[in-house]
Amino acid sequence: MSAVNTSNEKASRREHWEAFWEEKQEVGQVYSNADRILRNLLLVTDVRGKRVLEIGAGTGRDSFPLVDHGAIVYQLDYAESSLRILQRLADESRLPVLIVGGDTFRLPFRDEAFDIVFHQGLLEHFQPREAKVLLRENIRVLRRGGFLLVDVPQRYHIYTIAKHVLMAMNKWFAGWERSFSIGELTTLLRSLGLTTVHSYGEWMYPSFVYRSVREALKGLGVKLPLNPRPLKLLSRARARIRSLFWNTQLPIYSGISIGVVGKK
Numbered sequence: 001m002s003a004v005n006t007s008n009e010k011a012s013r014r015e016h017w018e019a020f021w022e023e024k025q026e027v028g029q030v031y032s033n034a035d036r037i038l039r040n041l042l043l044v045t046d047v048r049g050k051r052v053l054e055i056g057a058g059t060g061r062d063s064f065p066l067v068d069h070g071a072i073v074y075q076l077d078y079a080e081s082s083l084r085i086l087q088r089l090a091d092e093s094r095l096p097v098l099i100v101g102g103d104t105f106r107l108p109f110r111d112e113a114f115d116i117v118f119h120q121g122l123l124e125h126f127q128p129r130e131a132k133v134l135l136r137e138n139i140r141v142l143r144r145g146g147f148l149l150v151d152v153p154q155r156y157h158i159y160t161i162a163k164h165v166l167m168a169m170n171k172w173f174a175g176w177e178r179s180f181s182i183g184e185l186t187t188l189l190r191s192l193g194l195t196t197v198h199s200y201g202e203w204m205y206p207s208f209v210y211r212s213v214r215e216a217l218k219g220l221g222v223k224l225p226l227n228p229r230p231l232k233l234l235s236r237a238r239a240r241i242r243s244l245f246w247n248t249q250l251p252i253y254s255g256i257s258i259g260v261v262g263k264k
Contacts (some may be wrong), residue, residue: 012125016175022081037062047071050115056122073097118149124177151259155179194262201251
């Protein structure tokens with residue numbers, strides 16, 4: 001992310017992320033994105049031997065799996081607390097990633113340095129004007145023919161309503177963020193000269209209800225497991241629904257997150 005926003009606009013600031021990642025040093029208690037970044041990148045390109053940059057890496061759990069598929073992975077964040085997590089996980093797993101502290105608006109890399117650039121949970125923390133500047137910088141370091149994957153919250157979800165309530169109460173962990181429709185995100189990438197080649201949606205698991213109850217009880221000193229114990233019948237039903245609709249447009253319009261891959 002960038003340096004602290006000094007304007008009067010609503011913003012997600014560096015101090016929010018320093019505090020967030022300082023509290024989340026126990027990475028096993030942070031919800032992961034499963035394999036969605038890897039899975040969707042592999043649908044458009046072979047990552048073996050490719051130089052890949054994750055921006056706003058956080059815990060790095062979206063980019064660490066790319067190493068096992070032969071990618072040369074760079075992880076960038078500006079929060080010192082995140083960089084400590086990244087270094088610890090890389091050391092523990094003995095993964096040869098390159099960890100860089102830096103500003104997403106002034107990436108410390110030459111033009112066309114990477115084959116793939118991606119970020120998850122980053123763009124939504126910036127106003128539209130800043131978001132375009134951020135994406136142009138992504139594109140600058142992307143080689144011709146390379147891919148940019150942008151993963152953001154999907155607008156039409158109950159999570160979005162809850163998020164806005166918490167923001168109004170000044171209790172949202174990231175300070176401020178927005179959401180996107182698939183049309184808006186696709187149009188944005190195309191307006192910057194990219195050809196969009198793939199889009200996807202992702203449903204939330206565990207469910208929004210379970211996560212909300214877990215967070216509420218945590219405030220009362222009751223600690224539920226990160227994931228609930230699966231109920232066989234319910235798990236089978238969910239798996240059946242996912243298999244039926246996974247490759248349709250439904251997840252794009254009903255999921256918690258969406259992503260678009262653009263080609264330079």
